[in-house]
Amino acid sequence: MAYGDQPTLTAGDVQIPLLGFGTWQLEPEDARRMVAEALRIGYRHIDTAKIYNNEEAVGQGIRDSGVNRDDIFLTTKIWVEDFANGDLQRAAQGSVERLGFTPDLLLLHWPKVQPSFEETLEALNDARAQGLTRDIGLSNFPSKEFRQAQDLSESRLLTNQVEYHPYLKLTPLLETAKALGSSITAWSPLAQGKIADDAAISEIARAHGKTNGQVTLRWLIQQNVIAIPRTTKEGRARENFDIFDFELSNEEVARIHGLARPDGRLGDWIDPAFQWDDVAA
Template sequence: MPNPTVTADAAGVQIPLLGFGTWQLEPDVARHMVRTALEIGYRHIDTAWIYKNEKTVGEGIRDSGVPRDQIFLTTKIWVAHFADGNLQRQAEESAESLGTVPDLLLLHWPKRTPAMEETVRALNDARARGLTKHIGLSNFPSAAFEEAQGYSDAPLITNQVEHHPYLSNRPLIDMARTLGSTLTAWSPLAQGKVADEAVLIEIGRTHSKTPGQVTLRWLVQQGIIAIPRSTRESRARENFNIWDFQLGGEEMQRISRLARSDGRLGDWLDPSFQWDAAA
């Protein structure tokens, strides 16, 4: 059975392929579900300053009893804190709220003000100060991804973006590989829409799996990190149970062909940037 906690190398860093997301989880729910996810076997937890649950995410980690060095923890710098100095202060606040230094600190969305060079250099400074082990991005189109890496002394080890069968991100996937980085998929189950997809239902029957499990398997087989979230233990267990089957090449292609021009579900991109054209 493949190791469910390790992905392909990202600039020397091993990031668990399957994580547990906490977007829109109220603090008490986040604490309970983080503990539950870690007890199930997840070893990658994702949060953000703007989610307002970093404190209880940290509590859930400690409640679980799982050694901290076995957990990969990600949080994000909000766009209002991108200026040099402000960014480092938010990084300090996040580490204090979490009760631990995160493994990965991301810029949550790209912004032109302040200048990207200033923001990326401040992110590198946060890393140099020991406020995170690694740095990366979230919601950066491929041109901005490449630009940001050009300003960064340290590797930007992932770009976390919306990604699921209905949204083609081929340019972003290719850019990540060119830069020796990775892609992390938020809303990997298209906010539940995959459950009713006939193609995924049919493939799932072949493997005795749900459409959600098929979708997550499709992602991790491409080396794409997925961070589904749930408020239910049963669903979190279902999402984790994807390591005992393999999708064939034709099945992978059928799922990829589900991409469509109107597949994006969440778009808060600054108008000074543009998403890559659909492949």
């Protein structure tokens, strides 16, 4: 695939653009408009999910953009109600039909106790074998379940999409992804806007002539973490993409890491049967 000058990471033998455009909470009209504009700006990684109810609009936005489909990395997700063998494959087929494209990456949206991991991973691999996705992965899996899922998967799980931003420490999960030859994708990478007024990030931003959002996204991709910010504003999407002409120092990266705190998680819908990795902020 042609991603221009954008940095990518390689999971298995697959290249994934480190900066993507997310569509969580985007109404269909906004999703169509913003996906088309993001691709015109230069984004080459688009993220959606069945539960977002905008896959059809995302697909239309891709067509509206005029960008060749082969030059785009497209991710969607299977919702937890469709994890059973048979249901999962039908849900994957539904995503293909709504998008109008075969996704590059199909993720399990959250870990679920039932059906078993064995059944769900077998179904996910079967969806890949049927050509309903090019590759597979996870979302919101703690390290223990991440390892279990990879042990059960015939194919490499290319990423684990989880909440990650300066107020949340993710060291064990990052180490797990590296050990498994996988990657981490950060949702809510800008902490739902909370980084905008952060004094430490503002100081670093002034030193580089950048915004707080640009510094935060740069902090993520310098860790080889995929970031998928979303916005309804074309100007903000352009701003978020303008992060490839500067680099944070090791000291600046460490200073941002130091902002992590025990109560930093903003969205936690994990089944109580599972526990996030134990980390000290």
